[in-house]
Every structure is written in C-alpha cells, then in structure tokens.
Amino acid sequence: MMRDAAIDVRALRHSYGQREVLRGLDLRVAAGEIYALLGGNGAGKSTTLSALLGFIRPGSGSVQVCGIDPATAPQDARAQLAYVPESVALYDHLTARENVEYFLALARAARDRGTVIDPALDAVGLPGHAWDARVGGFSKGMRQKVAIALALARHVPVLLLDEPTSGLDPSATLEFNRLIETARDRGVAILMVTHDLLSAVDVADRIGFLSEGRIEEELVAGAAGARFDLNALHARYTGAKVSG
Numbered sequence: 001m002m003r004d005a006a007i008d009v010r011a012l013r014h015s016y017g018q019r020e021v022l023r024g025l026d027l028r029v030a031a032g033e034i035y036a037l038l039g040g041n042g043a044g045k046s047t048t049l050s051a052l053l054g055f056i057r058p059g060s061g062s063v064q065v066c067g068i069d070p071a072t073a074p075q076d077a078r079a080q081l082a083y084v085p086e087s088v089a090l091y092d093h094l095t096a097r098e099n100v101e102y103f104l105a106l107a108r109a110a111r112d113r114g115t116v117i118d119p120a121l122d123a124v125g126l127p128g129h130a131w132d133a134r135v136g137g138f139s140k141g142m143r144q145k146v147a148i149a150l151a152l153a154r155h156v157p158v159l160l161l162d163e164p165t166s167g168l169d170p171s172a173t174l175e176f177n178r179l180i181e182t183a184r185d186r187g188v189a190i191l192m193v194t195h196d197l198l199s200a201v202d203v204a205d206r207i208g209f210l211s212e213g214r215i216e217e218e219l220v221a222g223a224a225g226a227r228f229d230l231n232a233l234h235a236r237y238t239g240a241k242v243s244g
C-alpha cells in the first residue's frame with residue numbers, strides 16, 4: 001500500500017476520436033518519490049500529462065492530484081503542481097530573479113527576494129552571477145534551474161517533467177538529476193516523462209513502461225550501485241535480446 005500518493009491515476013481511459021490511447025492506466029507517485037515514465041513514441045505519455053494538467057477530460061477512470069480532480073477543478077489542481085515542458089517557457093527579457101518573481105505573483109504566492117526567491121535560486125545551484133542576468137542567453141540547463149527554483153519557491157507538492165534531459169549533455173544531465181533530487185528530498189512527488197534511460201536509471205525510484213495504454217511493467221530501484229539493470233532495461237525498451 002502506498003501512502004501519500006500525490007499523483008493517483010486509476011483505470012484511466014482516453015480516446016482521441018476512435019483511437020483509444022489510454023486503456024486502463026494505473027499510476028501512483030508518492031510524496032518524495034521520482035517516477036520515470038518510459039514508453040515508445042505515441043505510447044500515451046503526453047496524454048497522461050495532459051490528464052494530470054486538466055487539459056483533457058478522460059473517458060473513464062479517475063485522476064487525482066493531491067486529492068483534486070484536474071478535469072473538474074483544473075485551477076485547483078494546477079495550483080498543486082509545477083509543469084516543466086521540454087522547452088522551459090520564461091520571459092527572455094527578464095532576469096532569473098524577475099522571472100521567478102513574476103510567476104510567483106501570477107500564482108499569488110509569497111515573493112520576498114530575501115526569504116523566498118534567493119534561497120530557491122541558491123537551492124537549485126544557479127550561479128550567483130546569473131541571478132540578475134536576462135534569461136534570454138541561458139542554456140537549457142540554466143532555464144530548467146529557474147523553473148525548478150520557481151517550483152521550490154511555490155512549495156508545490158507535485159512536479160511534472162516532460163523530456164527534461166533531451167538535448168542536455170551527460171554532465172548537464174547528471175546535474176539536472178541532482179537538482180530534482182533536491183526537490184524529492186523536500187517531499188515533492190516527481191513524474192518524469194523521458195526517453196533517457198541513463199537518466200532514469202540514475203535518478204528514478206521507480207520506472208514504469210507505458211505500452212498499449214497501460215503500465216505494462218514497473219521496476220523499483222535496488223540498492224545504490226545496482227539501482228536498475230541498464231542492459232535489461234534497454235532490451236525491454238527496444239524488444240532486443242539481452243546478451244550475457
């Protein structure tokens with residue numbers, strides 16, 4: 001039995017026209033857990049995120065974000081979460097500090113620089129010299145740091161990440177993984193949609209394979225040093241035979 005399932009999806013079905021994309025999806029992510037959702041192109045990962053964000057009204061089943069149904073109360077559900085898309089949307093002409101301040105104002109959240117904004121920018125490891133620089137010149141990794149800082153400053157219990165490491169080099173990926181561990185260690189429930197097996201193996205507490213519209217297999221991280229079997233995961237993903 002999982003306690004504190006901040007994300008709780010049960011028997012979710014969703015069709016686009018005649019095409020049924022989700023066929024009884026069950027997915028739960030607890031507070032303080034990183035869940036990597038894997039699946040081939042078109043498996044329904046983005047559709048799952050859309051359901052959590054309240055952008056689609058599922059045909060049947062239930063979706064809850066901290067006990068709130070995003071289909072019927074989208075604003076309330078979105079107040080509980082931060083969504084970081086593949087390409088982080090920020091105002092390029094504003095600085096990192098100003099972006100966080102602006103989005104906190106939109107969310108009607110506390111936005112004192114000394115006690116809220118600066119500690120969040122510090123927690124995500126954005127170098128001090130970048131705090132007052134316009135984000136237009138930031139790399140993807142730096143933009144993500146600003147987005148996660150905003151999530152930490154809002155104290156949201158749920159973080160949704162869509163392909164966060166695509167386009168990041170290996171060291172930026174590791175840095176990103178350490179960053180979301182900071183959020184996890186603060187009790188945030190993190191759902192990460194990804195094709196990046198290395199990143200999932202490095203950081204996830206559980207990995208779920210979405211196929212045929214449901215979680216076909218779920219793996220739980222083992223002890224440190226042997227968290228997941230990367231070769232077996234790769235073979236599972238590609239349908240290839242594992243050698244050795």
Ligand SMILES: Nc1ncnc2c1ncn2[C@@H]1O[C@H](COP(=O)(O)OP(=O)(O)OP(=O)(O)O)[C@@H](O)[C@H]1O
Pocket residue numbers: 016021039040041042043044045046047048
């Ligand atoms: N708005 C839509 N209208 C019709 N069909 C859609 C719509 N959105 C997605 N689909 C279809 O639903 C299926 C699942 O799409 P979805 O984007 O959820 O998959 P995905 O797992 O996120 O894929 P990818 O890894 O390529 O991003 C695909 O066949 C897609 O073409």
